[in-house]
Amino acid sequence: MPEGLRLDSPDVADGAAIWxxxxxxxxxxxxxxxxxxxWCRDFAATSVVARDxxxxxxxxxxxxxxxxxxxxxxxxxxxxxHAQRGRGLAGALLDGLAAKVAARPGFDALETTxxxxxxxxxxxxxxxxxxxxxxxxxxxxxxxxxxPGDDGGHEPEVLYxxxxxxx
Numbered sequence: 001m002p003e004g005l006r007l008d009s010p011d012v013a014d015g016a017a018i019w020x021x022x023x024x025x026x027x028x029x030x031x032x033x034x035x036x037x038x039w040c041r042d043f044a045a046t047s048v049v050a051r052d053x054x055x056x057x058x059x060x061x062x063x064x065x066x067x068x069x070x071x072x073x074x075x076x077x078x079x080x081x082h083a084q085r086g087r088g089l090a091g092a093l094l095d096g097l098a099a100k101v102a103a104r105p106g107f108d109a110l111e112t113t114x115x116x117x118x119x120x121x122x123x124x125x126x127x128x129x130x131x132x133x134x135x136x137x138x139x140x141x142x143x144x145x146x147x148p149g150d151d152g153g154h155e156p157e158v159l160y161x162x163x164x165x166x167x
Contacts, residue, residue: 001050002087007096010040010049010060017057018049018079025079027118039076046073048097050080050089058084061093063101066111072163073101075112078124090120094128102166109163110134113141115155129162137161 001007010018015037022028022036039047043064050059059080066072075097080089101107110128114121129136141159 001092001096002084002089004053005050005058005084005089005092007092008049008051009044009100010047010057011044012037012040014049014057014060015040018060018062021057021060021079021081022077024082028077028079046097046101048093048100050084050093057081059089059093061090061097063097065101065107069109071106072109072111073098073107075110075125078121090124091127094124095131098128098132098165108165109161110165111162112160113157114160115157117155125160125162132162132165134162134165 016033018040019030019033019036023030039062043062046064047062048060049057052058059078061078062076063073064076066074075094078090078093080093098110110125112121112125114125126136137160139159139161140156142157144154144156147154
């Protein structure tokens, strides 16, 4: 972890701050504030938050175990406050979340989706795979045509399947 920050499990009181960090990222699909509150309640065991010295969230990573593949952690969203960028916090969040979930028996794969051109996320997840000696397979999970709306503004989501982990 970057100096002055600590990794923690989120709680419901963090939901509003996590929503603001996601909104201010300008790159994430912003969910309702209600969904972030639920996420902090129902998926705290598979999510992490970075806190500053005052205990305020400055970054987060949300995830869940796939119901049909319970050995696979799906990373849903990751965002770092603008003031904390460039310090390696996203990588620390990812390593910390993987270690947290690895404490449970059987975890051996990680999935996430990344839109084409999101080089920061591509680097984050491919470097994670390299650090852990895992392979990365990429396939289009959701084609752009599947997303609702008539603006055509959503790119496809490419699935990054990273495995095996922690064997």
